[in-house]
Amino acid sequence: MRRRTFLTLAAWLVGTTSLTRATVIHNHVPWAPHPNSPPEIARPGPWQFFTLDEARAMEAIVDRIIPPDPETPGGKIAGCAVFIDRQLKGPYGSNQGLYTLGPHTKGTKEQGPQSALTHADLYRKALAALDKHCKSTQGGKSFAELDAAAQDDVLRKIESGEVKFETVDAQGFFSALLKDVPEGFFSDPIHGGNNDMVGWKMIGFPGIRYDYRDWVNRHNERYPHPPVSIAGRADWTPAKS
Amino acid sequence: MARKLPRKDVVIIGLGWTGSIMAYELADAGLDVIAIERGPWRNTATDYPPGYAADELRYRIRHELFLSPGQTTFTFRNKMSEAALPIRSWGAFMPPNGVGGGGVHWNAETWRFLPSDFVLKTHLTERYGAGFLPGDMTIQDWGVTYDELEPHYDRFEYLCGTSGQAGNIKGTIMEGGNPFEGPRSRAYPNPPQDQPFGHTLFGKAARELGYKPFPQPSGNMSRPYQNPLGVRLGPCTYCGFCEWFGCGNYSKASPQTTVLPALVRKPNFTARDNSEVTRINIDSSGKRATGVTFVDASGDEWEQPADLVVLSAYTIFNVQLLLLSGIGKAYDPAANTGVVGRNFTHQTISDVVSFFDPEKFVFNPFIASGAIGMCIDEFNGDNFDHGPHGFVGGGYVGQVQTNGRPIETTPVPPGTPLWGAAWKKAVKDNYQSAIKPGTGVHGSMYSYRDVYVDLDPTYKDRFNRPLVRITMDFHDNEIKQNKFLTDKFAEIFQAMGARQVHKEYRKAPYDITKYQTTHLCGGAIMGTDPGTSALNRYLQSWDVPNLFVLGASAFPQNAGYNPTGTVAALAYWAADAIRSKYLKNPGQLINA
Ligand SMILES: Cc1cc2nc3c(=O)[nH]c(=O)nc-3n(C[C@H](O)[C@H](O)[C@H](O)COP(=O)(O)OP(=O)(O)OC[C@H]3O[C@@H](n4cnc5c(N)ncnc54)[C@H](O)[C@@H]3O)c2cc1C
Ligand code: SF4
Numbered sequence: 155m156r157r158r159t160f161l162t163l164a165a166w167l168v169g170t171t172s173l174t175r176a177t178v179i180h181n182h183v184p185w186a187p188h189p190n191s192p193p194e195i196a197r198p199g200p201w202q203f204f205t206l207d208e209a210r211a212m213e214a215i216v217d218r219i220i221p222p223d224p225e226t227p228g229g230k231i232a233g234c235a236v237f238i239d240r241q242l243k244g245p246y247g248s249n250q251g252l253y254t255l256g257p258h259t260k261g262t263k264e265q266g267p268q269s270a271l272t273h274a275d276l277y278r279k280a281l282a283a284l285d286k287h288c289k290s291t292q293g294g295k296s297f298a299e300l301d302a303a304a305q306d307d308v309l310r311k312i313e314s315g316e317v318k319f320e321t322v323d324a325q326g327f328f329s330a331l332l333k334d335v336p337e338g339f340f341s342d343p344i345h346g347g348n349n350d351m352v353g354w355k356m357i358g359f360p361g362i363r364y365d366y367r368d369w370v371n372r373h374n375e376r377y378p379h380p381p382v383s384i385a386g387r388a389d390w391t392p393a394k395s
Numbered sequence: 396m397a398r399k400l401p402r403k404d405v406v407i408i409g410l411g412w413t414g415s416i417m418a419y420e421l422a423d424a425g426l427d428v429i430a431i432e433r434g435p436w437r438n439t440a441t442d443y444p445p446g447y448a449a450d451e452l453r454y455r456i457r458h459e460l461f462l463s464p465g466q467t468t469f470t471f472r473n474k475m476s477e478a479a480l481p482i483r484s485w486g487a488f489m490p491p492n493g494v495g496g497g498g499v500h501w502n503a504e505t506w507r508f509l510p511s512d513f514v515l516k517t518h519l520t521e522r523y524g525a526g527f528l529p530g531d532m533t534i535q536d537w538g539v540t541y542d543e544l545e546p547h548y549d550r551f552e553y554l555c556g557t558s559g560q561a562g563n564i565k566g567t568i569m570e571g572g573n574p575f576e577g578p579r580s581r582a583y584p585n586p587p588q589d590q591p592f593g594h595t596l597f598g599k600a601a602r603e604l605g606y607k608p609f610p611q612p613s614g615n616m617s618r619p620y621q622n623p624l625g626v627r628l629g630p631c632t633y634c635g636f637c638e639w640f641g642c643g644n645y646s647k648a649s650p651q652t653t654v655l656p657a658l659v660r661k662p663n664f665t666a667r668d669n670s671e672v673t674r675i676n677i678d679s680s681g682k683r684a685t686g687v688t689f690v691d692a693s694g695d696e697w698e699q700p701a702d703l704v705v706l707s708a709y710t711i712f713n714v715q716l717l718l719l720s721g722i723g724k725a726y727d728p729a730a731n732t733g734v735v736g737r738n739f740t741h742q743t744i745s746d747v748v749s750f751f752d753p754e755k756f757v758f759n760p761f762i763a764s765g766a767i768g769m770c771i772d773e774f775n776g777d778n779f780d781h782g783p784h785g786f787v788g789g790g791y792v793g794q795v796q797t798n799g800r801p802i803e804t805t806p807v808p809p810g811t812p813l814w815g816a817a818w819k820k821a822v823k824d825n826y827q828s829a830i831k832p833g834t835g836v837h838g839s840m841y842s843y844r845d846v847y848v849d850l851d852p853t854y855k856d857r858f859n860r861p862l863v864r865i866t867m868d869f870h871d872n873e874i875k876q877n878k879f880l881t882d883k884f885a886e887i888f889q890a891m892g893a894r895q896v897h898k899e900y901r902k903a904p905y906d907i908t909k910y911q912t913t914h915l916c917g918g919a920i921m922g923t924d925p926g927t928s929a930l931n932r933y934l935q936s937w938d939v940p941n942l943f944v945l946g947a948s949a950f951p952q953n954a955g956y957n958p959t960g961t962v963a964a965l966a967y968w969a970a971d972a973i974r975s976k977y978l979k980n981p982g983q984l985i986n987a
Pocket of ligand 1: 408409410411412413414431432433434489490491492493494495496497498500501502503504505506638639670671672673707708709710712766913914945946947957958959960962
């Protein structure tokens with residue numbers, strides 16, 4: 155074994171597992187009194203990955219993928235762009251843990267994506283190309299400046315392959331959106347999206363309530379309790395007296 | 396240079412289900428045992444407590460409990476004529492990593508195979524004639540029978556506290572159980588789990604159609620349970636965060652909740668985590684393993700000498716270590732020679748997604764557990780006459796809806812746009828009244844000459860060793876089988892009153908990006924002839940008798956059930972052979 159490969163392994167392990175050192179376990183359960191892998195909670199605040207222009211485009215996009223309606227807010231208010239921002243800043247954005255060694259050859263559909271781009275690079279390039287495309291075809295307007303119908307039209311043309319980008323696979327970007335935006339709408343609010351659990355309330359998903367023993371036998375009755383997140387519920391926090 | 400550690404009686408590679416069972420059995424026999432595990436130690440209380448275990452993004456979507464492809468992956472192609480490319484992010488299956496292995500995040504669907512599954516080649520040839528089987532199909536008998544394994548299945552079910560309804564106790568058919576199962580010596584240790592609404596509807600409709608539905612045997616506890624090793628499990632709360640997740644309630648049978656608490660207290664057992672075995676070492680005769688070499692998390696290389704080596708690293712890693720260590724002759728499909736890599740199989744999973752009237756049906760799909768389901772077994776194995784249908788094999792079909800987690804399970808009727816207002820409305824309208832069974836059709840995949848694994852000529856892992864290359868495609872037999880099962884399954888949903896039933900057949904070519912199951916089988920198969928199998932009927936290597944290879948890599952072909960019941964029964968069967976035969980006279984247990 156060459157020393158260099160060892161170092162790669164060590165670096166990999168430090169980045170991704172809760173126990174970073176190999177341990178020898180003998181005659182005891184290696185139980186530590188404090189949790190060693192609590193979740194990472196996305197903090198509110200400024201954009202961490204997107205530039206202001208990119209963020210404007212993203213907020214417009216997520217509101218077209220999941221538009222607002224009278225009962226439920228759309229992707230923007232739900233925080234889908236914030237969710238994607240925090241994801242792209244983190245391990246997902248840098249393709250951490252994926253197999254990234256070359257050669258990178260385009261294969262069959264059944265062999266799966268082979269691109270050398272990270273998710274972060276894909277968004278960066280695609281958002282730039284999107285604005286460039288809009289400005290050259292829509293009288294100098296960026297995507298965010300278009301009205302909803304025109305935005306839908308651009309997105310539909312990307313989806314169908316009619317609009318292509320020079321620098322990056324436009325359809326590949328659209329597939330990423332169709333995966334990432336609903337994730338932001340439906341994942342636990344601790345990740346920055348699903349604000350106020352709007353995605354869960356829309357469908358009647360109770361979140362992480364965890365115990366349905368009283369309910370498993372109550373057939374065809376609607377479960378009545380509102381959702382709970384890993385961070386709890388706002389109305390469980392006692393009001394200051 | 397690797398530093399040498401003190402010799403042990405036994406070294407176990409991988410501390411998942413089979414490694415834990417074997418470690419316990421051999422430590423119990425008084426041997427000095429060490430287990431070396433690639434991933435980290437994992438505890439219920441510290442790694443997935445109820446307060447944050449239910450994080451769909453973290454565990455289901457980002458796969459936190461799994462092996463990262465960056466650490467090791469495989470290359471894949473459909474045909475021998477194509478160039479294989481790396482699986483860069485997981486798709487069709489997802490390999491485990493860490494103490495407990497797949498037992499941490501499995502569903503705990505706990506099945507036995509049919510008696511005929513173990514003598515498949517003989518059985519099918521006798522019933523239909525040799526000409527009925529496709530010419531390139533390479534199915535074989537196992538070399539072990541159902542009756543021989545029965546006591547070991549029983550041990551595993553009692554270890555796990557399996558919840559279920561027996562269908563056949565010592566030849567007496569039991570009402571409400573699976574009438575097709577092989578005779579069992581006693582009932583399950585726990586009664587079946589309660590069934591949510593959609594599942595009971597399925598049972599009712601199936602019964603009305605003349606089938607014999609029964610609750611799927613489940614390793615999710617229907618009540619508190621103490622197992623024969625004195626370890627306690629708590630009742631399942633139907634949380635719906637089971638498959639892909641660790642159970643924060645100690646309610647799912649896993650090595651952590653059944654064996655490890657008893658095992659780690661044995662003074663003659665040691666585990667090393669975050670340490671990957673890179674090679675099984677062989678002496679100059681080529682017929683004796685001297686131990687293993689592994690690399691720990693700091694990148695240091697160690698040699699662990701041992702008298703007995705147990706390889707229990709999961710199907711595809713078992714084959715990888717055999718190939719990289721030069722043990723047994725590698726399979727060559729062109730010449731049809733060699734045994735290691737041969738008879739690799741996966742599964743034919745398909746689905747029927749059904750949409751009911753939202754005014755009349757509220758399913759609360761989030762009330763679920765990993766293994767909850769109502770199934771029928773009429774179309775599994777050779778439970779029905781295949782003569783008129785022109786294919787062999789089968790599977791169970793069932794309403795096995797394990798979750799209502801909204802990133803994964805928000806089905807919309809076919810034809811709905813993929814985004815926008817119409818999509819959003821369809822998600823909202825159908826969430827409570829649609830049924831999307833996870834592994835609704837759970838079908839067999841038999842073995843073929845051109846489906847196998849070997850070492851990739853191009854792509855390397857982080858140790859600069861070749862990746863394992865998978866060459867896999869579906870054959871006509873499996874496509875026909877899947878269509879038949881999926882159609883039968885859809886009829887039951889129609890009878891339940893669905894207003895729209897959408898069949899998602901499994902089609903060729905095999906697609907590495909679509910999740911099926913992590914039920915990979917074969918590659919280091921057991922059998923009676925060293926010319927066509929890598930292991931004898933006790934899972935002992937024909938080439939290196941002090942090496943035993945556990946796991947589904949031993950299956951000569953896949954059956955229409957989840958594998959772990961059989962994987963564990965074989966581990967107990969091998970442990971029994973080691974304890975009662977091998978230790979008295981270490982050497983080949985079978986003369987070829
Ligand atoms: C999401 C999911 C759901 C499943 N659901 C079911 C189900 O409901 N029913 C069912 O029957 N089966 C199910 N399975 C399959 C089940 O998990 C496996 O059959 C079972 O875990 C196999 O046991 P094993 O001991 O062979 O391997 P594993 O449990 O995978 O253990 C192998 C261990 O070896 C370690 N290892 C690998 N390589 C090395 C190395 N080089 N050095 C050191 N350590 C190594 C791994 O990290 C792992 O911990 C499921 C699997 C998955 C992934
Ligand atoms: S469904 Fe039951 S067994 Fe599964 S994780 Fe939840 S409580 Fe545990």
